[in-house]
Amino acid sequence: MTLSQLLLLLLLLVLCLASVALGISNPFRRANDQNGRCTYTFTVPSQSEESCPDPGQTMSALRALQKEHATYRLELNSVQSRLSHLENLKSQLDRIRAPAAAVPAVPAMGELQREVEILRREKAQQQRAAHRLEETLSNLQREKAALEEEKRRLQQANSALVQTQESRQREMAELRQKQCPQVSEASVQDARLEPRQASRWEADSMVYQELKSEQTGIPTARHIQGIPSFLNSSSSREAATTGCGELVWVGDPMTFRKAENIAGKYGVWMRDPEPVLPYTHETIWRINAVGNDIRQVFEYDNLDDFRKGYPSKVHVLPQPIESTGAVIFKGFLYFQKRKSRILAKYNLVMENLTLQKELPNAGYHGQFPYSWGGYTDIDLAIDETGLWAVYSTDETRGLIVLSKLDPDTLEVQQTWETAIRKQSVANSFMICGTLYTVSSYSAPDTVVNFAYDTSTRKSRELGVAFKNRYRYNSMIDYNPTMKKIFAWDNFNMVMYDVQLSTMSEARGET
Ligand SMILES: *[C@@H]1O[C@H](CO)[C@@H](O)[C@H](O)[C@H]1NC(C)=O
Ligand SMILES: *[C@@H]1O[C@H](CO)[C@@H](O)[C@H](O)[C@H]1NC(C)=O
DSSP states (O other): OOHHHHHHHHHHHHHHHHHHTTSSSSSEEEEEOTTOOOEEEEOOHHHHHHHHOHHHHHHHHHHHHHHHHHHHHHHHHHHHHHHHHHHHEEEEEEHHHHHSOOOOOOEEEEEEEEOOOOOHHHHHHHHHHHOOOOHHHHHHHHHHHHHHHHHHHHHHHHHHHHHHHHHHHHHHHHHHTTTTOOOOOOHHHHHHOOOOHHHHHHHHHHHHHHHHHHHTTTTTSSSSSSGGGGGGGHHHHHHHHOOOOOOOEEEOOEEEOSSSSSSSSEEEEEOOSOTTTTTTOOOEEEEEOSSEEEEEEEEEESHHHHHHTTTTTEEEEEEOOOTTOOOTTTEEEEEEEESSEEEEEETTTTTTTEEEETTTTBBOSSOOBBTTTTOOOSSEEEETTEEEEEOOBTTTTTTEEEEEEEEETTOOEEEEEEEEGGGSSEEEEEETTEEEEESSSSSEEEEEEEEEHHHTTTEEEEEEEEEEEEEEEEEEETTTTEEEEEEEETTEEEEEEEEEEOOHHHHOOO
């Protein structure tokens, strides 16, 4: 072996060690150059390859968006057909109404007393019928207004979705240009959404999904039937532990009631965690949240009346409510006033508005809603520690901002900025000073995906299973006294059991 060969070997050895240290796999290529000399070349990953996002992740995000898009289309179609059905009914009623209202005049002087009597009875009957007709008509008009509002909202949500989709597609196109591995032309094509063409295919696959969920959604004895014993308020308070902890488990939803019409497609229902007389732990509150003038708050004395649909009172608020962020706490309803960042406090006992206060810098009316839309820009919450507002601001550009509020004055006491994008999550709730977010409002099997702890100012990823049984969850709130989650899922008022880790476990005894 010549000296030069020895040197070459040494060089190779050094390169080999260096490549192992740098984590380069299969580093050398051997070739003979024109002079018959042996040359060795090696490669390191380029900067651009390293910056390639994970194409698998982008694809699955796109697929999820497509599914959501299909859901919106189906919703829109059903709202559309309900609307035209209502239009039909209304014009039929209008035709009936015209002659009914124009009751023939009773002849001033009857020929015979009996004929006059018959005519009088007929007239009274006709008037009653006309009255019933008027009532039906005004109900129809209310439903129609609610449907039109829902249609507007769906269209808005849909166009926001299309925008997100377009930016994901641009991302995919960039991936392709960078020649990142594993992204074939076909897969990009596949993920591209042609709104018209795609919708039929998606509608088909939705039908399949519906069938599948019907198969898997066989009700268990635990939900629907009977009144769970924990709702018996005496036993519920005994069962409720007073301790705090981290959320470790959420049970299957139990269904308590289904809304009668479109006004209840989404809404708010809850119990006051700290009721004041004459209200009790039995009292249930309900607000149907579809429509542009939401003012009615239904009050039920107990679960039985709630299930039967017998409210003991209907409060009519002096100001309309925006969406599903309202809470009830110590005899007051706290809510966001429609089309404003003003928070209002309504005294349920006195039945008057006690206080109104701006939530500084909060986005509202579609600026930073949850992923399902519904003007859910400002979401109030109650936990063991008091009253909270979950929202976002221009400054944080859509990241969730969390403020602790003084329930007496509605002043902000302290504020936290999280790194969680509000529009990327379906909803949130507070437990023991920690904010929890839910990943999807429509996936039947989703997760509580983040926990932001206000005491450490840190968020962590979470994978606690959460079920959207009816696939359109519009309100999720925790009741710290009952230790239950109340939710409104596609016309259905449901409740979830939760389990918290004990404090010692939360601190980590290991
Ligand atoms: C509710 O509690 C009462 C008294 O504690 C008890 O008698 C009743 O059986 C309970 N009802 C249910 C449905 O558990
Ligand atoms: C609410 O009504 C009560 C009783 O009528 C009254 O005493 C109170 O001043 C009212 N509060 C406001 C803020 O109007």
